[in-house]
């Protein structure tokens with residue numbers, strides 16, 4: 001199935017997310033997550049979760065993908081696909097807030113790594129209210 005904007009399908013993004021999920025570092029929760037972030041220019045940025053013995057330092061797959069994109073100079077996103085086994089990997093509040101900074105209209109797809117149990121959300125489904133700091137235009 002072709003998606004609007006780019007020629008990258010959700011199925012392809014699921015494959016990419018499932019592939020990067022294999023690199024997840026989750027020795028504490030055992031909950032491995034992969035994310036594939038599709039930029040409006042067609043680039044795909046991937047991320048996996050990375051836990052730490054100091055639990056609060058853990059970074060989610062979604063934010064890992066987003067920080068990678070930002071480092072590559074990309075800030076315009078169309079879709080993010082997140083995969084995990086077991087519990088559906090709906091983005092946490094911290095990841096939603098980070099997404100709101102760059103892509104308040106991003107499409108969010110969650111699925112199992114094999115593409116089953118898929119659900120598509122609009123960003124507004126998941127976070128109808130965001131914290132927005134008025135930018136200083138001076």
Ligand code: ZN
Pocket residue numbers: 060061062063091092093094095096
């Ligand atoms: Zn998160």
